[in-house]
Amino acid sequence: MDRQTLKSKFKQACDLLRNEIASVNYIIQLSWMLFLKLYDDLEDERELKSKLKGETYQRNIPSPYRWKDWVHKDWRSEELINFINNELFPFLSKLDGDGEKELIATIFSGKEIQNFLRDGYKLREVALLLDELEFRTREDIYIISTLYEELLPEIGEMGKYAGEYYTPRPIIRLMVKIVNPKLGEKILDPFLGSAGFLIESYNHILRNKEVFTTKETKILYNMFYGQEKKDVPYLIGIMNLLLHNLPTSHIYKVDTFAEDVRKIQEKDRVDVILTNPPFGGKFDKRFKVNFPVKSSKTELMALQYVMRKIKRGGRVGIVVPEGVLSNTTGPFVRVRKELLENYNVHTIISLPKGVFIASGKTPVKTDLLFFDKTGPTEEIWYYEHKHPLGMVKTRYGKWVEKQYTKTDPIKDEYLLDCYEKWKNRGISENSWIVKIDEIDKETYELTPRNPNKFKKKEYRPSTEILEDVLREEREVMKLLEELRGVLR
Template identity: 35%
Template sequence: MAVNNIIKRIQNIMRQDAGINGDAQRIEQMTWMFFLKVYDTQEETWEYKDENYKSIIPEDLRWRKWAVDEKDGEALTGEALLSFVNEKLFPTLKNLPIDANTPRAKSIVQETFADLNQYMKNGTLLRQVVNIVNEIEFDDADDRHTFGDIYEGILKDLQSAGNAGEFYTPRALTDFIVMMLDPKLGETFGDFTSGTGGFLTSALNYMSKSVSSAEDGEKLQNAVVGQEWKPLPYLLSITNLLLHDIEAPNIANCDSLGTNITDFKESDKVDVIGMNPPYGGSTEDSVKSNFPVQYRSSETADLFIALIMYRLKASGRCGVIIPDGFLFGTDGAKFALKENLLRKFNLHTIIRLPGSIFSPYTSIATNILFFNNEEAEGCEEGFKTKETWFYRLDMPEGYKHFSKTKPMKVEHTLPIQEWWKDRKEIINDEVGEKSRVFTAQQLIDLDCNFDQCKFPKEEEEILPPAELLKQYFEKRAALDHEIDKTLSEIQKILGIDIKSCN
């Protein structure tokens, strides 16, 4: 099946419809159809296993009943199809009766459709799109693999629609982080900004290699936990997990920062966390109040670091992508978070990533923090971190920048993987400081400045004006902090109390 052809055919049809405006609406229109088609295929499996299985979807609203065109002139189309979808299908699915006893595998239908919209105004064009979706057989292994490629195309369109900076991470990066975290069957893997399910599916693919029995298969069914508050990525993530044979995706449509973090119980914690939190946005005061005073920040990425601290089990492992501003930031929240990572967690590795990994959608430089909720062996008193290694991942040979046509690949992480197994400092005239190790106390003495093993100036990317100004302000604040600290030390040496002189 020609994957690109499927997407292009659907897009070309939708462009003729007066009700759809832009990529985001086209994607939402496509994905609710994909969801119903995938869910119907999954229900066939459940019916095969249990002859008493009863769908939560009324019989006449099931995909197999209204969407399949037998080419006998009986399939709904035109105004009849439009009326059916707008007046019966959507209202019913949005209001399916569910309660606390409704199985998750069924309640996801109502939860998925609660905030969805049907935009198309031409029933004939709608029938054409439905027929193309029906060309994909999701019970066929080859077609499932094909849909993985279609799915990637949808995600790229999401990026073009300007929405992906918050919830899309290149597959190569999620696969690498999961590989380093090494989740095991029986453990729970969480992502509390799960977006379209990239980290969760990478974790499932990694753990599925260890499945060798029915018991292992059951463990895999309960292996991942997600939260996503935006309707469209939530729909994509549910569909993504169904395609990975997860019968009841444990993804909640909610704001993971909307709960007071001191209220989390042990049952709310997970063994492994892989995340790429949204960054660059500001946070309302009502959300900040869910966090202890020392962690209250206007930067969402900071709040997610605090959230992780409260949702990671003892001996748990985390890999989280954060912007450069967190490394050199000196405001109260960032300092408190970084100090806590050194004192209460084992912050063992920080990977500096090339600035173009997320290009062309954002040029914000990012990093991966790896830390465990346990005490490192041989650490100093007052710390759970013994030492923190920094490693700078340079652009691969032959690449000046990553781009749409030359994206990051898993093999580009091989230098990190090799270094990870045999860690050594790499400092020379040719590469500068590529890898260094600091004790926890050394980093405290540096006022928790984690901005180590920087990229050479000539490799720094020119940022958009808003991002550039933000970074200037953050770096100026860090410099002001250093100046204030130096002046304070001089005052102490000279025995001068500036306050008393004023």
């Protein structure tokens, strides 16, 4: 199937679902259907390889529940809906076994994972379109995975996922480049979401090493770990990993905060953590006992978690709302004190409002925080990123800093300056260094404050200002004369 046809089939399926299903629940519907199609193709491939070896392959999803069995059967509308709701989902949710069977059961036992279509004919129409998608070549997989990822920002706009933001891929790629995961390291995203950090870490390793031995390939596919507690992000993360040909054997549906961080041993820690935890989400009060500093703020608990989960010599890149760096109440101060005294905070990148957007939410001011477990902080390199258009004039005539929006998102090229300056810890109008002895020892505040903003302003020459005033006065007098003529 050529590239254009592949795109067309996928988009037709999406459009049909959008027309039939309210809100962005169509992404949930698309995800579980695409998962079953992709998994059926995967089992077909395994079955063929087993036959060539003279062996028998035992399918994890047997007839009549496998994708091809029910998609190509001639159903009446109500029969198909009854099969999906009362036979297929119950069977899949109760699959008994380890590994992939357990993963499938976990996905389909989620309360939010359901069939939203009530018209069996529409469901079959969508299923037949998806069935035509081919995953035979690397290009096929790339096209479908790219199209699927283009839908994911809509998840961040779902009101019921308030506090959870889709992380723009340019931000993820910048963070991955700075943290620089390597072959053989254990990489964790404890708040998995759409699995973007693991996928981009995988791509980063592939870019830096073209050829892998059999042993290295085995190591590569055993490096990636993820944790996610919610049904929908878990399904989407699994689906996205499968589309990018990444293993899902270390992706767990758990509440990260349920782990007692005070009892984590060195053998259970990881080399790299890259994550964007939920901001202002609901925190189960039962888990407060698992943390040395108690708080109801998920972002502060998330920071404590990654601090305890990273091993000696390990590296962290985490998205935080600016309050984590600026809040001067007790819990925030204590966590920052420990962070600076026991970890090397080497980089903080300030982002403008609007990079992360959720439905009905005021754009959140966020920062990218990078540290490693190699000793106490000595100095921090700061970078202030602004929209490349800088200051813009509103329709009311007020000059304001340009913000990113849904229709004007952040792009990779906008972050090139940041990365190039980071490599040499360069000093400029939008980058500076703060020494540890410059940080307030009472608040340990780390808010990015660009010192260049406080330099003496350069004013226009007085003769130029006077000329402008006189010109405007002449225009006003001219208008007054015209008005006087009209009134006469």
